[in-house]
Structure formats: C-alpha cells, structure tokens
Amino acid sequence: MPREITAFSNPLIKQVRDLRDKRHRRAAGQFLAEGLRILTEARDTGRLPRLLFFAAASAGHPLVRELVVTVEDSGGEAIQTTPDILSKLSGKDNPQAVVGVFDEFGGILADLDRGASGIWLVAERLRDPGNLGTILRTGDAVGAGGLILIGECVDPFSVEAVRASMGALFTVPVVRSEWAPFLDWLRAGPGQLVGLSLDTAHDYRSARYAAPTFLLTGNEAQGMPDEYAAACDLLVKIPMLGKADSLNAAVATAVMAYEVLGQQRQG
Template sequence: MREQTITSLQNIRVKQWAQLKERKHRNKEDRFIVEGIHLVLEALRSDANVETVVYDLEAGIPQELITYGPSNIYNAALGKAQDDSAAPVNVEWIAATDAIIRKCCDTDTPQPVFAVVQKREADGLQALLGAKSALVVVVDGVQDPGNLGTIIRTADAVGADGVVIGKGTVDLYNAKTVRSTMGSLFHLPVVEGNLTALLPEAKACGARLVSTSLQASHSCYSYNYCAATWIIVGNEGQGVSDAVQALVDDTIIIPMRGQAESLNVAMATTVLLYEAMRQRHYSK
C-alpha cells in the first residue's frame, strides 16, 4: 500500500498525468486516464491494471471507493476483516488539490477522483477466435468517440464476446470514448488491429462476417446470428471501407418504415446486437 499527497501543479507526476490527455502520450506510455467515481470503481472491480488513484485532498476518498482504499488494503495486510477481500493491493493512492485534478481531467467540471490505468495487452484476439459461436462487433473507421463508446457499452449489455477495432477508428482511450463506455471497457475484450489481417483469421475459424447494406436482400430480422457471427459496422459517413467490405460473407438491411434517411451507427449496431441476443437467448 502506498499513499501520499501532491499539491504542486509543477510536480513531475502531475505533468505526466496531464500529458495523457493527448493520444501520442497515451500511446507512448501505454496508459490512460479514467475520470469519475463510477469509472474508477469499475476499473478497480475489474481486472484492469490500475496504477494510481488520485483523489481530492479536501473531500477525501469518495465513499464508493473506500472499500478499495488504503485503509482496507492495510487491514488486509494485517489479516483483519475488510469489506471486499478483492481490493487491489498494488494501487498507489494520492491526495491532490482540485487544481491538479482539473489539470489532468478532460471534463470542465471533473469529479473529485481519477485513475491512471495501463492499457490492456493485445491478447484478447485468440480468445475471440477460439470462442464457440462467438458474437463479435467489428468497428471499421468510426470517428465519433461517443459512438464507439456506445457500441462497446451495447456489446457488453447483450453479452457479446468482444469488440474488434480497426485502424482509422477514433482512439479507444480517448477520454470521451472511455466515459461513453460507462465502464464496459473493463467488462469484455476490446482488441485493436488491422482488420484486413484479422478478419480472414476469423473466417478461417468458422465465423461469418456480416455488414449492413442498402442493397442487401436479407432483413436484419431474418438473418441467423446463432452461429459464430462478427458484425461489422463502419464510418458514420462512408460506411464500411471497400477493403473490409470485400471480406464480408453476408449483407443485411435494417428496415425503416418512417422518413428518416438512416440510423446513427451506434443505434444501428444496437438494433443488430439486440436481435442477435433475442435469437440466441429469447427465441422460445
């Protein structure tokens, strides 16, 4: 258990944390910032590699995080009872000023806590390839962080096996993306990679690749999602890229009876995933 206090905005640790707001520094350090009580709690509850929790010096550790805080870790080391025996023991807890928290967080009015978390190792792909009847969402070039976060959150909600993110997609560890996942980022495998290399591997393992198309002959409600299915969704304006579309096995269309021209990519993904869940778990 390590606990300390930092009050200077010029502290080297503070400068390093603030740099993580930029993608190039997140990539260089393989770390990212998680803001707010709920997301920090989800990171601590999961198998995420939380390095540091920074909380407001005046307010103290938020009540929701007390179970995982230094006092419980200390009690655990002494063999005393605590509220949650799973509290991670290698987390560094630092009290800091409100000014430091504001400097390191992306939101204008941040909550009084954030965490520094190591990125996951890219080892989730083999689990997805080997999963029987896997349901996977593949994201090809989605640019809006809110859309990407919502797609990950929906995949978590329906019990999908994972999400694969292709190059050209908004950064998974963008602060807005992380917030939009509402903690689902820590609940299922999210793999980044080159789709033109990864998708043939999925096909070789028996997965069917499916995407939406206005020219599709099958409705999304008549398609069978019960076998291993990788649902590919594309850029908000351009859709799935030509190189990825060339690998697709089946195309489907989401029928619309009103006058809307199209659905937001996150909404469309939600429609497809919930139909897949209905067929897999609620068809009787």
C-alpha cells in the same frame, strides 16, 4: 499514507494531464479513467490504476477508502488532491471524485475464444471516440465476446471513449487488426460475418443469426468498402423510413446486436 498534491505546478500533474493527448498516451503506454463507478468496475476485473487521484473531500467515502487501500496494497500510489486539479486532469468542470492512471492493455485475435459468445462486434475505421465507447457499453450489455477494431480506428483509450464506455473498456475485450489478418482468422473457424449495408433488400429482422455472429459496422461517413461487403456472409439493412439515409454508428450496432441477442436467446 497517500501523499498530497495541491500545486498545479507539480510536474506529475502535467504528465498525467498530458495523457489526454494520444501522442503522450502512446509514449507512456498509460491512459486515464475517471469516476468511482468506472474505477470500481476496473478493480472488479482485476485492473488497478498505478496512480489514483482523489479529492480530499471524498477521502471519507467508503468506496474511495477501499480503492485507496487496494491501490496501495498492489504497489500503486494514491494521491490526495484538490477539486481544481481533478478538473484539470479530467478536463471537466465538475470532476469525478477519482481519476486513475492505468497501463494500457490489449490482446490479439489469437487470444479470442470465439465459442465464448454468440455475438462479436467488429467496427472498421470508427472515427468518433463517443461511438467507440458507446459500442463497448452496448457490447457489455449484450454479452459480446469482444470488439474487433479494423484499420485506422479512434483510440479506445482516449478520455472520451473511456468515459462513454462507462467502464465497459475494462469488461469487453478489444483487439485491433487489419482487414486481411482478421478475415484469415475468422475463416479459420466457425462464424457468420454480417455486414450492415444500405445496398441490400434484406431486412435485418428477417435474417437468421447463428452463433457466433460477427457484426461488421463500417465507417460513420462512408460505410464499409465494397471489398469488405463482398466478404460478408450476409448483408442486412435496418429500415429507414425518414429523410436521412443512415443511423448513428453506435445506434445501428446496438439495434443489430439486440436483434441477434433476441434471436439467440429465443433459441
């Protein structure tokens, strides 16, 4: 039977709420994910929350009941609570029906099977959690093998990134690496490194992308360092017909990824 917490002063509520802060996430090795859709997706990939908070009003919802049973069967704890406390945990005025506390996870480059997909996403010094989550969501959609984060990127387990990923955090492998070990790993096997750049005349639609293609997106404000661009097998640009000189990083990644997917599906 789920226990019930209705008091804001309960110390567990503060602990869980603190997971919205990176320092606390790192110390606890845990993160927050909200919403029936995302938590169901997580479960389908074999990841269950250690703690599952749900509103009393949603206790009868079949998906919530299913989650509660599965979490309890796995040794986790389900906790019935109030909409106000769910709001506090998620930081949103209209909270989702469920909030889960998950253990952080992650892999290393050596875990990745580059033959598993024709498209891999690589982002360096990505700063915006919404962009990171959106790139993961796109990665799921194009069937990317994974997302490789180079250098100081925003935390993929931040509440905003998890939210924007719409569950793709659980379906798309994420690996963090520095540039040099990434390049060593990449060059130890097949793979074309394609960089998005403003300093090339090569239109992204006229290039040809062989599997596996590794798509490198640079920092939102500065793009990628010259050294990274020089290491690419191919630099391409997306045409910009207006006044601005760049696209949103998640948008640019998606436009590229769908061009690669379209070509690879056509054979």
